[in-house]
Amino acid sequence: MNVLLIDGHPDLNTSTANAAILSQFKAHTDWRFHHLGERDVVVADEQAALLAADLVIVQFPLYWSTFPHVLKKWIDDVFTYDFAFGPNGSKLKGKTLLFSITAGAKEASYSIEGFNLMPFFAYQRAFEHAFVAAEMTLLDTVITFEMNADPNEGGDKSACLALARQHADKVMSTVAALNF
Numbered sequence: 001m002n003v004l005l006i007d008g009h010p011d012l013n014t015s016t017a018n019a020a021i022l023s024q025f026k027a028h029t030d031w032r033f034h035h036l037g038e039r040d041v042v043v044a045d046e047q048a049a050l051l052a053a054d055l056v057i058v059q060f061p062l063y064w065s066t067f068p069h070v071l072k073k074w075i076d077d078v079f080t081y082d083f084a085f086g087p088n089g090s091k092l093k094g095k096t097l098l099f100s101i102t103a104g105a106k107e108a109s110y111s112i113e114g115f116n117l118m119p120f121f122a123y124q125r126a127f128e129h130a131f132v133a134a135e136m137t138l139l140d141t142v143i144t145f146e147m148n149a150d151p152n153e154g155g156d157k158s159a160c161l162a163l164a165r166q167h168a169d170k171v172m173s174t175v176a177a178l179n180f
């Protein structure tokens, strides 16, 4: 099984949660990692990597309830007409997709009455759009809330690292259960 991991963190040097999760994933030396915060995207290379993948893991920290800019740009640039949508645009059809998401907020804040305005599934439906248009098969969305390592913002680094470990374990067991 070819696994492609798209890392949508804009700067891993400032990351606790995503950096810890990714370092656990690196035990899979056969997975391919594309770190979008580190380099310019070459569209043909990204499309070739997607074509070669059986499973695409899209990992990102939730920013304003959606993707950080590097991941949004990657989608805008790579999910092109006649590749990801359009009359001849079924190149990604049936590829398995898994979202791996870290969030700082409490889950309960995602409600009509809460700070984050809507239930999380409403945002989720919106950010899935390009992938649904590309006819990919969503296997799972693993999201962990309250991943805040910054004591100045009420966070705790060791609690965040413990959540990161649980998160990575959950993603890896979901992948291990796949029978390709």
Ligand SMILES: Cc1cc2nc3c(=O)[nH]c(=O)nc-3n(C[C@H](O)[C@H](O)[C@H](O)COP(=O)(O)O)c2cc1C
Residues within 6 Å of the ligand: 009, 014, 015, 016, 017, 018, 019, 060, 061, 062, 063, 064, 065, 066, 102, 103, 104, 105, 106, 147, 148, 149
């Ligand atoms: C610009 C920005 C916007 C954010 N917006 C949200 C948000 O809408 N909902 C949420 O739960 N967390 C939000 N957060 C918190 C991040 O999701 C959290 O810091 C991140 O997942 C932790 O991962 P990291 O340690 O790898 O950076 C935001 C953080 C930043 C920097």
